[in-house]
Amino acid sequence: MTDNFTARPASTAARTTPPGSLARGAAPSQQSACWHLFLLTLKRQFFSRQTLVALSLSALSCVIIMAWSRHPDPDARKFAEQIVVPLYVVFLMPILAICYGSSVIGGEREDGTLIYLLMSPIPRPWVYTIKFLAGNVLVAGWSLSALLLMCLLGGASGRDVLPVFFSACLLGSIGYSGLFLGLGVLFRHGTIISLAYWFFLEVLFGNMPGIIKRVSVAYYVRCMVYDAGSAFDIGPRGRVARETFLAISGQAAAQILSLGIAVLFLVGLVSFWRREFRDLN
Amino acid sequence: MTTTTVKPSPIARFQHVTKWYGAVIGVNEVSVDLVPGITGLLGPNGAGKTTFIKLLTGQLKPSLGTVLVRDYPAHSAAAKRFIGFCPDTDVLYEEMSGRNFVLTMALLHGLDRHTARERTEAALAEVDMLDRADRTLRGCSKGMRQRIKLAQSLVHHPDLLIVDEPLNGVDPVGRRELMDFFHRFCERGKAVLVSSHILEEMDKLAEQVIFMGNGRVLAQGTLAEIREMLAEQPQRVRIRSPQARELATHLIAWAHVQGVEFAHDDELHLKILQPEAFFRQFSELIVTHWFELTSVETTDVSAEAIFDYVIRAAGLGI
Amino acid sequence: MAIKTAGYQKWDEARRAPAWGVWAIVRTGLTIVLRRRVFWILIGLGLLNFLFNFAFIYLKATLTIQNGMIGNFLDNYQVTGTGSAFAEFMFAQASITALLLAFSGSVLIGGDYRQGGVVYYLSRRIDRRHYVMGKLLTVGAIVSFITTLPALALYLEYGVLTSSFDYFLDHPRILTGILGYGLVLAVVQSLLLFAIAAWVPRTVPLVMSWLGVFVLFPLLAEALRAIQDNRTWLLLNLWGDMQRLGSWCFGTLNENKAPGALTCASILTVLCGLCLFLILSRVRAVEVVQ
Numbered sequence: 001m002t003d004n005f006t007a008r009p010a011s012t013a014a015r016t017t018p019p020g021s022l023a024r025g026a027a028p029s030q031q032s033a034c035w036h037l038f039l040l041t042l043k044r045q046f047f048s049r050q051t052l053v054a055l056s057l058s059a060l061s062c063v064i065i066m067a068w069s070r071h072p073d074p075d076a077r078k079f080a081e082q083i084v085v086p087l088y089v090v091f092l093m094p095i096l097a098i099c100y101g102s103s104v105i106g107g108e109r110e111d112g113t114l115i116y117l118l119m120s121p122i123p124r125p126w127v128y129t130i131k132f133l134a135g136n137v138l139v140a141g142w143s144l145s146a147l148l149l150m151c152l153l154g155g156a157s158g159r160d161v162l163p164v165f166f167s168a169c170l171l172g173s174i175g176y177s178g179l180f181l182g183l184g185v186l187f188r189h190g191t192i193i194s195l196a197y198w199f200f201l202e203v204l205f206g207n208m209p210g211i212i213k214r215v216s217v218a219y220y221v222r223c224m225v226y227d228a229g230s231a232f233d234i235g236p237r238g239r240v241a242r243e244t245f246l247a248i249s250g251q252a253a254a255q256i257l258s259l260g261i262a263v264l265f266l267v268g269l270v271s272f273w274r275r276e277f278r279d280l281n
Numbered sequence: 282m283t284t285t286t287v288k289p290s291p292i293a294r295f296q297h298v299t300k301w302y303g304a305v306i307g308v309n310e311v312s313v314d315l316v317p318g319i320t321g322l323l324g325p326n327g328a329g330k331t332t333f334i335k336l337l338t339g340q341l342k343p344s345l346g347t348v349l350v351r352d353y354p355a356h357s358a359a360a361k362r363f364i365g366f367c368p369d370t371d372v373l374y375e376e377m378s379g380r381n382f383v384l385t386m387a388l389l390h391g392l393d394r395h396t397a398r399e400r401t402e403a404a405l406a407e408v409d410m411l412d413r414a415d416r417t418l419r420g421c422s423k424g425m426r427q428r429i430k431l432a433q434s435l436v437h438h439p440d441l442l443i444v445d446e447p448l449n450g451v452d453p454v455g456r457r458e459l460m461d462f463f464h465r466f467c468e469r470g471k472a473v474l475v476s477s478h479i480l481e482e483m484d485k486l487a488e489q490v491i492f493m494g495n496g497r498v499l500a501q502g503t504l505a506e507i508r509e510m511l512a513e514q515p516q517r518v519r520i521r522s523p524q525a526r527e528l529a530t531h532l533i534a535w536a537h538v539q540g541v542e543f544a545h546d547d548e549l550h551l552k553i554l555q556p557e558a559f560f561r562q563f564s565e566l567i568v569t570h571w572f573e574l575t576s577v578e579t580t581d582v583s584a585e586a587i588f589d590y591v592i593r594a595a596g597l598g599i
Numbered sequence: 600m601a602i603k604t605a606g607y608q609k610w611d612e613a614r615r616a617p618a619w620g621v622w623a624i625v626r627t628g629l630t631i632v633l634r635r636r637v638f639w640i641l642i643g644l645g646l647l648n649f650l651f652n653f654a655f656i657y658l659k660a661t662l663t664i665q666n667g668m669i670g671n672f673l674d675n676y677q678v679t680g681t682g683s684a685f686a687e688f689m690f691a692q693a694s695i696t697a698l699l700l701a702f703s704g705s706v707l708i709g710g711d712y713r714q715g716g717v718v719y720y721l722s723r724r725i726d727r728r729h730y731v732m733g734k735l736l737t738v739g740a741i742v743s744f745i746t747t748l749p750a751l752a753l754y755l756e757y758g759v760l761t762s763s764f765d766y767f768l769d770h771p772r773i774l775t776g777i778l779g780y781g782l783v784l785a786v787v788q789s790l791l792l793f794a795i796a797a798w799v800p801r802t803v804p805l806v807m808s809w810l811g812v813f814v815l816f817p818l819l820a821e822a823l824r825a826i827q828d829n830r831t832w833l834l835l836n837l838w839g840d841m842q843r844l845g846s847w848c849f850g851t852l853n854e855n856k857a858p859g860a861l862t863c864a865s866i867l868t869v870l871c872g873l874c875l876f877l878i879l880s881r882v883r884a885v886e887v888v889q
Contacts, residue, residue, distance in 0.1 A: 063819060
């Protein structure tokens with residue numbers, strides 16, 4: 001692999017690197033550096049205390065489902081509305097996203113170890129992109145694994161609703177992850193801001209009447225779920241519930257969520273690129 | 282015969298650099314060249330040393346002017362290949378072993394695994410941590426952590442090593458080893474910038490010093506050059522002689538002697554200006570009158586005293 | 600330089616008892632938390648509910664004077680100065696407190712363990728009892744600031760916006776209810792938070808564990824109850840236990856529905872004992888050279 005750090009020097013004067021300078025002669029590779037940053041991020045996040053807590057929360061959720069599956073006459077609609085939406089969509093998915101999303105950059109910033117990444121010869125936009133990808137892999141991986149396990153434990157009802165939730169939850173978890181990653185870049189206490197966002201905008205505003213709930217990721221996930229789950233009669237029933245929820249089509253929700261993810265990625269990337277992290281040392 | 286000294290080309294350059302934090306100025310119109318060799322960065326708290334280092338390591342971008350490392354802007358990714366940075370803060374990937382941490386840093390610099398391993402072992406050997414590097418960083422002493430931080434900054438073979446307070450937490454033997462290491466590093470035609478408050482060690486360590494105060498570079502050069510530059514600042518000289526009183530009668534009449542004090546019957550403390558002229562005239566006096574001298578020493582040529590002078594000369598007061 | 604000028608003082612061997620150190624810890628803790636902008640943002644959001652209630656009581660008082668029918672209509676809402684209304688209000692505030700404490704726990708207690716701050720405290724003339732008490736009181740003060748104080752303000756507002764002092768004389772149980780429920784919230788939440796933060800000091804896992812307790816346990820309790828409609832399972836819902844005990848303080852608890860106040864109190868006492876054990880074993884783990 002040849003040297004592919006391609007930034008141009010500020011002047012065209014003869015370069016003054018002494019002969020034999022090992023920094024020049026060893027042909028470092030940017031792809032290799034990026035790949036190792038990706039692996040490092042995955043490894044550090046996965047083998048961390050938050051994984052243990054995430055595991056405990058997922059296990060507790062599974063116990064809840066096992067208890068629920070012993071209820072008299074469980075069905076797919078009840079499973080979706082009593083378990084997956086309140087337990088998974090509203091709580092577990094955003095919490096798992098906060099767990100990894102906000103600590104992928106926010107944690108390094110809080111610990112001060114971000115300095116080592118900023119001193120590596122990987123351009124900052126790449127550092128953010130790699131962190132974004134690693135964060136998404138972890139969040140989406142955890143979230144979808146938890147969903148799969150929950151649906152399998154839910155018995156026939158769970159297996160029925162799994163396809164309904166799968167794509168919506170994939171997009172939702174990536175959306176949350178991108179959002180919380182961005183908040184970790186923008187704010188010093190990114191985790192707390194993420195938490196406040198989740199509580200006030202997702203939980204409180206998400207249940208208010210009117211269009212205010214359209215600021216929440218969970219709203220679009222629910223729209224996609226209700227659209228895909230119409231066969232199981234999943235979704236708001238009755239005039240009041242429908243008019244309070246004001247659903248949009250699943251396709252529109254998916255498009256908005258995808259666009260949101262792209263915008264969040266760009267905002268986070270530009271912010272990380274331009275930002276001077278004065279709190280590191 | 283004429284001898285010409287070829288000034289080594291700079292590895293890093295500050296060109297009219299100013300950095301503001303809102304209304305507060307961090308560094309003000311700084312122009313400095315960092316050449317191969319050890320350069321000490323000195324100054325009181327709030328002098329702008331940290332901002333200087335952050336600009337050099339590309340953590341901050343200058344508000345005005347440019348900071349170049351090997352002709353690349355310091356904040357660019359390309360410049361990072363030439364910089365090794367050992368931060369002051371005691372942060373590491375605590376769950377890793379020292380060896381793994383250094384290896385990780387090597388890999389993040391894009392080295393292939395084989396080269397990275399080789400370089401890791403070499404860097405650990407440089408800081409004398411080869412046999413202790415498998416311990417988890419969480420359980421390492423401060424001195425060991427300091428060495429590991431230094432090893433990670435060397436692993437990609439940078440041209441410029443920036444070390445912030447490197448001797449903190451290191452025992453006296455370790456300090457001498459690190460100082461020897463810095464000298465060895467510079468023998469390869471590379472540069473070290475050492476920021477420190479331990480001026481005594483800077484005396485032994487740095488070939489050049491940069492004095493900062495209020496965001497400005499107050500003085501730059503070797504300690505001797507700076508001393509000469511500040512010749513108009515009074516300097517203290519201690520003379521021991523059995524004929525101290527006779528000697529004093531001559532010295533008191535000289536223009537460069539500002540004050541004479543008797544510490545003991547055989548010991549004089551002088552306050553002089555223009556040391557070069559004073560010592561020329563003083564040697565003539567000794568030879569002419571055959572004065573017997575036990576010792577002559579300037580008591581404030583150390584960096585500490587120069588630092589004191591520079592700060593006073595800049596009107597900062599101490 | 601004279602020793603006095605340098606700031607040294609003669610050692611008079613008369614220092615106050617170490618127990619006074621508790622107040623210093625509380626003061627320091629509150630300063631640490633209150634100087635953060637994020638905390639004030641959270642307090643601001645947390646007080647939205649209070650402002651809504653405050654405005655509603657004022658509106659009701661004004662409209663009642665203009666038209667008594669409207670006053671009676673507004674009595675249908677839970678902002679009417681009754682015991683259950685205050686219990687509801689404090690319950691809503693307490694859920695916001697859970698969020699606020701996630702942050703405070705990380706700063707106040709988690710920080711001590713992450714950065715070794717415990718050693719600084721324990722190297723003074725105080726022992727771990729004082730340290731633990733100081734931290735618990737700090738957390739308790741934050742809880743009271745969001746729950747008890749706003750409730751007292753609303754109680755006062757409701758009473759003084761009527762034409763006499765009859766409201767205060769007729770409803771003394773509301774006052775004891777506010778203080779009692781406030782005490783339950785402060786004691787249980789501070790002990791639980793300290794125990795979690797001492798063992799999981801990093802911000803993200805702490806927040807996750809803390810929220811897990813308050814979100815998943817109620818869901819689990821409800822899921823288990825629904826299997827055979829056994830209401831004893833509801834005891835797993837710590838939030839609900841505190842609410843039922845609070846309602847008992849207000850005198851509005853439906854005693855016919857299990858679990859009763861005594862059972863809830865027993866569960867919470869056991870929980871507090873367990874938390875205290877976890878706290879003490881964690882603080883004991885710090886070695887201070889005497």
